[in-house]
Amino acid sequence: MKIWSDSFTEGGTIPSRCAFAAIDPASHIRLSSNRSPHVAWDDVPAGTESLVLLCHDLDVPTVGTDVNQEGRVVADALPRTDFYHWALVDIPVSLHAFAEGLFSDMVTPGGKSGPLVPFTIKNGTEHQLRHGVNDYTGWFASDPDMAGEYYGYDGPCPPWNDERAHTYVLTLYALDIPRLPLDGRFTGKEARLAIKGHILDEASIFGVYSLNPEIAAILPQE
Numbered sequence: 001m002k003i004w005s006d007s008f009t010e011g012g013t014i015p016s017r018c019a020f021a022a023i024d025p026a027s028h029i030r031l032s033s034n035r036s037p038h039v040a041w042d043d044v045p046a047g048t049e050s051l052v053l054l055c056h057d058l059d060v061p062t063v064g065t066d067v068n069q070e071g072r073v074v075a076d077a078l079p080r081t082d083f084y085h086w087a088l089v090d091i092p093v094s095l096h097a098f099a100e101g102l103f104s105d106m107v108t109p110g111g112k113s114g115p116l117v118p119f120t121i122k123n124g125t126e127h128q129l130r131h132g133v134n135d136y137t138g139w140f141a142s143d144p145d146m147a148g149e150y151y152g153y154d155g156p157c158p159p160w161n162d163e164r165a166h167t168y169v170l171t172l173y174a175l176d177i178p179r180l181p182l183d184g185r186f187t188g189k190e191a192r193l194a195i196k197g198h199i200l201d202e203a204s205i206f207g208v209y210s211l212n213p214e215i216a217a218i219l220p221q222e
Contacts, residue, residue, distance in 0.1 A: 007037035040097035055086035084188025087132030114151025
């Protein structure tokens with residue numbers, strides 16, 4: 001199985017239009033276009049009943065004391081953990097791509113609705129995809145202007161003072177079941193656990209992103 005994106009190249013910089021935030025010289029960062037990236041795939045194995053798409057950041061600092069603090073840096077050596085930006089499940093095998101901006105276009109304070117995602121396939125068939133909540137749900141929980149349930153895709157927004165460029169991995173899983181065995185609200189981590197034992201094949205692509213001007217300057221150009 002293979003996966004690719006027309007929005008960014010393998011190992012390249014994710015474009016700021018697909019990010020939650022972009023660099024702003026005056027205020028460090030500003031909200032960006034937050035467009036979900038184009039994703040396409042092929043060579044799905046025989047017997048596949050549904051697909052799952054997950055996107056997660058590998059490099060979120062485990063200690064937030066210095067995050068986005070003037071006069072401080074988030075050290076590259078700081079231990080890191082996962083942060084889920086997207087969980088889309090129950091994707092029918094008849095689909096082979098999602099256009100850029102299909103599931104997100106601009107930041108939605110309080111989060112987009114979910115989990116159900118009505119979707120019409122080219123032949124006119126209605127199919128119900130489902131979105132999980134991403135980890136901005138917890139990140140913004142104490143922010144009165146942004147708090148809410150963040151379903152679907154919300155793009156990169158790494159600390160602007162992080163010494164490390166963050167790596168974002170998009171993974172498509174081919175499953176032997178037609179529906180993810182989770183009901184109601186679920187997270188990316190829960191989706192990843194639920195597919196264990198049902199994976200026929202998987203494929204990944206990754207991109208990098210930074211809001212630290214010094215780090216962004218040495219990354220591959222968009």
